[in-house]
Amino acid sequence: MQEFETVIGLEVHVELLTRTKLFCGCSTAFGAAPNTQVCPVCLGLPGGMLPLLNKTAAEYTIKAALALNCTVTPNLTFDRKNYFYADLPKGFQISQFFYPMGTNGYLEIHHNGESKKIGIRQLHLEEDTGKLSHFGDIISSPYSRVDFNRAGVPLMEIVSEPDIRSAEEARLYLQKLRTILCYLGISDCKMEEGSMRCDANISLRPVGSSELGKKTELKNMNSFRSVFRGIEYEVERQRTILLSGDSIIPETRHWDEAKGITRAMRSKFVSADYRCFPDPNIPPFPVDTKWVESIQASIPELPDAKYYRFIEEYGLPPYDAEVLTGTKELADFYEEVLTCYREPKTVSNWIMSELMGHLNAAGIGITEAKIKAKDLGKLLQLVGKGEISGKMAKSVFEEMFATGEDPELIIKKQGLAQISDEDTLDGIINTVLAANPQSVQDYHSGKKKALGFLVGQIMKETKGQANPQLVNKMLEEKLKSS
Numbered sequence: 301m302q303e304f305e306t307v308i309g310l311e312v313h314v315e316l317l318t319r320t321k322l323f324c325g326c327s328t329a330f331g332a333a334p335n336t337q338v339c340p341v342c343l344g345l346p347g348g349m350l351p352l353l354n355k356t357a358a359e360y361t362i363k364a365a366l367a368l369n370c371t372v373t374p375n376l377t378f379d380r381k382n383y384f385y386a387d388l389p390k391g392f393q394i395s396q397f398f399y400p401m402g403t404n405g406y407l408e409i410h411h412n413g414e415s416k417k418i419g420i421r422q423l424h425l426e427e428d429t430g431k432l433s434h435f436g437d438i439i440s441s442p443y444s445r446v447d448f449n450r451a452g453v454p455l456m457e458i459v460s461e462p463d464i465r466s467a468e469e470a471r472l473y474l475q476k477l478r479t480i481l482c483y484l485g486i487s488d489c490k491m492e493e494g495s496m497r498c499d500a501n502i503s504l505r506p507v508g509s510s511e512l513g514k515k516t517e518l519k520n521m522n523s524f525r526s527v528f529r530g531i532e533y534e535v536e537r538q539r540t541i542l543l544s545g546d547s548i549i550p551e552t553r554h555w556d557e558a559k560g561i562t563r564a565m566r567s568k569f570v571s572a573d574y575r576c577f578p579d580p581n582i583p584p585f586p587v588d589t590k591w592v593e594s595i596q597a598s599i600p601e602l603p604d605a606k607y608y609r610f611i612e613e614y615g616l617p618p619y620d621a622e623v624l625t626g627t628k629e630l631a632d633f634y635e636e637v638l639t640c641y642r643e644p645k646t647v648s649n650w651i652m653s654e655l656m657g658h659l660n661a662a663g664i665g666i667t668e669a670k671i672k673a674k675d676l677g678k679l680l681q682l683v684g685k686g687e688i689s690g691k692m693a694k695s696v697f698e699e700m701f702a703t704g705e706d707p708e709l710i711i712k713k714q715g716l717a718q719i720s721d722e723d724t725l726d727g728i729i730n731t732v733l734a735a736n737p738q739s740v741q742d743y744h745s746g747k748k749k750a751l752g753f754l755v756g757q758i759m760k761e762t763k764g765q766a767n768p769q770l771v772n773k774m775l776e777e778k779l780k781s782s
């Protein structure tokens with residue numbers, strides 16, 4: 301059977317976290333009453349006011365371009381993309397058509413310990429449109445409402461090269477992109493709220509061919525999961541068509557989350573002519589070296605650098621490094637625990653299983669958690685010194701997570717400290733041996749299971765607080781000499 305290779309390019313739109321819009325002072329706050337955050341500039345009304353560039357939005361975009369290894373344009377210019385739509389009050393969108401802010405970059409994805417670079421063709425800054433909501437249906441007088449609060453909000457578009465080869469790679473690319481933008485603090489990248497949106501260009505070609513096949517553009521995926529599912533579906537759909545000898549119709553398709561299918565929206569790719577031209581109201585703004593250098597200096601250590609450092613410096617497996625560098629806050633938390641308890645793999649295990657398990661169950665992020673990194677370090681120190689068992693530590697952790705209290709305080713309050721005093725243990729062991737003569741006999745006749753039973757009895761007697769290693773050692777010595 302003919303084998304195909306999947307070719308995917310992603311176009312991602314990200315709303316920037318600026319307080320005001322791209323060319324006016326209107327607020328960008330999410331959730332305000334419709335059409336309350338508007339003015340003549342973003343509504344395109346006649347008047348004397350001219351657009352004034354929001355320098356923070358430009359700075360954020362340059363920051364993203366640098367973090368994605370792009371070449372930054374020496375001149376910031378804006379163009380008009382002319383078209384009519386009900387959510388576009390001016391009749392044109394201000395975008396960077398001729399000279400995008402950044403070009404020729406890449407980001408790296410990691411999968412099963414292997415790394416791959418995905419090219420970034422370009423990254424540019426533009427205005428968001430308003431938001432249309434549709435009501436009623438065809439039969440009972442349908443109507444639409446428009447909210448212009450979003451019109452003019454700074455939007456960054458990031459276009460990848462067609463380097464992505466599977467739905468899984470697409471998901472990893474998107475997640476890495478979100479991680480980087482969150483590290484930079486320039487967008488909250490919430491797909492569910494629409495502050496991060498993704499379109500995918502998908503095509504198939506025979507394995508070994510370097511020509512691009514006919515593509516479809518997939519829209520309306522509003523979670524990482526739906527990006528993955530939508531692409532998987534579309535790839536299979538195209539494969540079936542190609543195998544049957546038909547050809548792909550280039551068109552925009554809509555992902556239907558509920559039905560789990562893609563549907564044709566409109567055929568396109570007669571390459572729309574937007575009659576773009578430089579916006580006469582916005583003069584070019586020079587991007588000088590000093591400015592770029594100061595932005596570069598404000599970029600924190602990025603996820604990939606951290607990933608490689610965690611592997612190198614702490615000897616972590618790639619998987620751990622990937623999980624721990626997933627957010628800047630989690631990575632910082634991890635390193636803070638290490639300042640109190642320098643056992644990188646043990647700390648990593650605790651964070652990945654206990655901490656992340658509890659965070660997921662509570663549906664919160666690390667920044668909202670009450671537990672402090674220093675306290676987790678302290679708890680692990682106590683386990684390391686044998687003052688409490690690993691099992692007890694988990695119940696102390698539970699309490700720390702719920703209340704944010706100091707582990708030593710919790711241990712004292714719950715009377716959990718481990719019994720490592722040999723005299724105390726000696727007495728308890730004697731009592732247990734006297735009460736279980738059959739097990740002692742079994743042990744001597746070679747039934748090793750009896751030892752486990754006796755240890756269990758001692759642990760029961762001490763409500764689980766006896767130091768298990770010590771109990772084992774003392775019990776064996778006692779049995780051997782009896």
Ligand SMILES: [Zn+2]
Pocket residue numbers: 321324325326337338339340341342343452
């Ligand atoms: Zn405005």
